[in-house]
Every structure is written in C-alpha cells, then in structure tokens.
Amino acid sequence: MKQNFTVRQGTLDGVEAFLRVAQYRSFRRAAAELGVTPSAISQAVRALEARVGAALFIRTTRSVGLTEAGARFLSRAKPAFEELVAASEVARDLGQRPTGLLRLTVPRAVVPILLEPLIASFCKAYPEVEVEIAAGEELVDLAAKGFDAGVRMGQFIATDMVAVRLTPPFPFVVVGSPDYLSRHGRPERIDDLRQHACLRIRRSNGSIAPWSLVDGNKTVEAIVSGPLIAHDFPTMLGAAVEGMGLAQVPAPIATSLVKTGKLVQVLKSFAPMAPGVFLYYPSRHQTMPKLRAFIDHVKGRQVAAGKTRVHVDDKRTRGTKTR
Missing domain, CATH: 1.10.10.10 (Winged helix-like DNA-binding domain superfamily/Winged helix DNA-binding domain)
Structure with a gap:
C-alpha cells in the first residue's frame, strides 16, 4: 500500500x-x-x-x-x-570546497607501500579533510557502506566504476625464502609446484584462489596445496619469509624483501601480469570536492614523480569481477 x-x-x-x-x-x-x-x-x-x-x-x-x-x-x-x-x-x-571526512576502503597490502606516503602529503595539502582508511580484503558496496572511494587491483573492479590508475601493471610473482629453497629445491616448471608447500589465499567470496600462471600464451590455473591459508597478501608474505612455503603475491609488495635477500623469486618466466592498482568510485557526477581534490593529488604526485608515462586519466576498467 x-x-x-x-x-x-x-x-x-x-x-x-x-x-x-x-x-x-x-x-x-x-x-x-x-x-x-x-x-x-x-x-x-x-x-x-x-x-x-x-x-x-x-x-x-x-x-x-x-x-x-x-x-x-x-x-x-x-x-x-x-x-x-x-x-x-x-x-x-x-559541495563547494575540499572539507569533511574522506572514507576509503583499501587492501592491507597497499597501505604501507602506496597509501601512507600519499595520504601524508594529501593531509598536509588539505588540512580541512579528514581521511579514514578501512583496510580489508572484502569487496564492499561503496554507497551502501558509506565510502567515497576504494582502492583495488583492476581485475577486481566492476565495469560500472570510474577508475584512476595508481600503479603501472605488474607481475604476480612466486617467492620463497632462501631457507625453504635450500631444503626443498627451486621449482623450474609449473608441474614442480606439486612437490612444494604453496601458501594460499581465501577470496572474500569464501573460495580458495588457485595460483594463476602463464605458459607461453596460455594461462594456467594451478591447484596447489600447503600448510597455510591466509586472508590477505601481507600475512601470506610473512609466512613465506618464515620459510613456511612458496607464495604468489603482487610484485610491488615483495620487491623490498627480494632486494634484501629475505625472499627469492622463482618461476619468473611463468609470472602473469596484473593490470595494476586503481582508485575507483561510482560516478563523476557525484564526486564531492574532497574526493576530486584527492584524485587531483594522486595525479599530481604521479606527474611530479616522473612516472614512465603512466596513464593517470580517468578510465573505465574492463576487468572481470573475480573476487
């Protein structure tokens, strides 16, 4: 009625x-x-x-x-x-100037390597904007949960979102600690993973993600097993450092550990490429000044840093929702 x-x-x-x-x-x-x-x-x-x-x-x-x-x-x-x-x-x-509370939902892995320096400079530039970061792996409904924007890898962003690139594309790498590799040997082929302890991640929908690799022009989904199932990449990466097994993670979060020798990359030729990390939000027409200021700040820092022609213009990602 x-x-x-x-x-x-x-x-x-x-x-x-x-x-x-x-x-x-x-x-x-x-x-x-x-x-x-x-x-x-x-x-x-x-x-x-x-x-x-x-x-x-x-x-x-x-x-x-x-x-x-x-x-x-x-x-x-x-x-x-x-x-x-x-x-x-x-x-x-x-609605007229950057002020108020800017709420962002982000994966834990991107906070220390991407968002911490970005947020620090943004808060300094816009002191009237408060920034709230909700770190978690779950893909949330931005409008229903009251978030202004989110940060995710491109393949996990719905096609109806407006997205702003934060990083170039990067590979998903397989890494292990020197101690683990000395005990179990280095895998040379995808099939070798059957004899290795492979750390896995549970998706937000409850399923355990297979390892995705490439063999020439062919994508291979490897069903692996191991002693640990994590809910985020930092946890899985930490377990790999402790020698619990091999981990497949986004390259940017493993770079410093590889450089310091705490981890070693294996199966390099089989590493698949991910489209990169994006800031995403529902609509250009609903963008408040606080979010527009943040988007402009992101673009400004990328240009100032002299990135190698990273496209920072708004675009609509075409990734599939797999998580």
Whole structure:
C-alpha cells in the first residue's frame, strides 16, 4: 500500500515569511528583508494559516501581533527552521570546497607501500579533510557502506566504476625464502609446484584462489596445496619469509624483501601480469570536492614523480569481477 510522506507537500511554504513577519512585527519590513512585495508576504502567510488551520497573526491598521497559535508555532518553527538553514549551509560547504571526512576502503597490502606516503602529503595539502582508511580484503558496496572511494587491483573492479590508475601493471610473482629453497629445491616448471608447500589465499567470496600462471600464451590455473591459508597478501608474505612455503603475491609488495635477500623469486618466466592498482568510485557526477581534490593529488604526485608515462586519466576498467 502506498504511504504518504511524513511531511506533506508544501508544509514548509510560507514558514520563512511567517518568521520574518514575527521578527519585525511588520509585513512591509519582512517583504523588504526577503526582497519581495508586501502582497507576496501576505499571501504566503495566509496560505500557511490555511494549512495550519488557525490564525497566526492579529492584524490592525497600526500593528501586527501574534495570536496564541502564532506564538506556539513560532516557538517550535523558529529553531527547526534555523536547523534546516544550518544543515543546508553545511551541505553547501561540503559541495563547494575540499572539507569533511574522506572514507576509503583499501587492501592491507597497499597501505604501507602506496597509501601512507600519499595520504601524508594529501593531509598536509588539505588540512580541512579528514581521511579514514578501512583496510580489508572484502569487496564492499561503496554507497551502501558509506565510502567515497576504494582502492583495488583492476581485475577486481566492476565495469560500472570510474577508475584512476595508481600503479603501472605488474607481475604476480612466486617467492620463497632462501631457507625453504635450500631444503626443498627451486621449482623450474609449473608441474614442480606439486612437490612444494604453496601458501594460499581465501577470496572474500569464501573460495580458495588457485595460483594463476602463464605458459607461453596460455594461462594456467594451478591447484596447489600447503600448510597455510591466509586472508590477505601481507600475512601470506610473512609466512613465506618464515620459510613456511612458496607464495604468489603482487610484485610491488615483495620487491623490498627480494632486494634484501629475505625472499627469492622463482618461476619468473611463468609470472602473469596484473593490470595494476586503481582508485575507483561510482560516478563523476557525484564526486564531492574532497574526493576530486584527492584524485587531483594522486595525479599530481604521479606527474611530479616522473612516472614512465603512466596513464593517470580517468578510465573505465574492463576487468572481470573475480573476487
């Protein structure tokens, strides 16, 4: 059954006119304040009285006073109207300049290597914007959960999202600790993984992700096994450092550990490429100044850093939702 609105249409019509007349006890002064004619103010008040069902003013040729109904209406309407005006000003302020709370949902792995330096410089540049980072692997509905934007690898972003590139494409690498490799040997072919402890990750939909590799032009999904199932890449990477087994992770999060010798990359020729990491959000038309400022800041830092022609323009990713 169709229900009526709680506030009937037109209920607020004439309220501002009433408040101005009550303030000045004059229809003429109220009209001058609002920039309309006294006749327009009088008509607005009469229409309000008709809807309320009671006279709100006592009018004589010399003065204007409030009736008891008018006094009671004033005591409740004035603070309520002032709150509405204040609410409009707050919303207008958020829509005109970068301010307020910017909420981002991001994977744990990208926080230390990508977001920490970016957020630090952004907060310095825009002190009126507060940034909240919710780190987790689950793909959330941005609008339903109240997030302004998210950060994910391109293949996990829905095609109806607007995306801004944060990194170039990168490989998914297989790594193991020197200790593990000295005990179990280095795999040379994809089939060799059957004899190795392979650390795995559980997707947000509950399934355990196979390892994806490439053999020439062919993509191979290897069903592997091992002692640990993690819910995020940093946990799996830490287990690999401790010698628990091999891990397949995004190359950027393993780079420093490979350089310091804590991990060794294997099966290099079989590493598949990922499209990279993107900032994504629902619509250009709904972009608030705080998010637009963050997007511009991302682009500005990429240009300033002299990235090798990374495309930082808005684009629509064409990855499939696999997670």
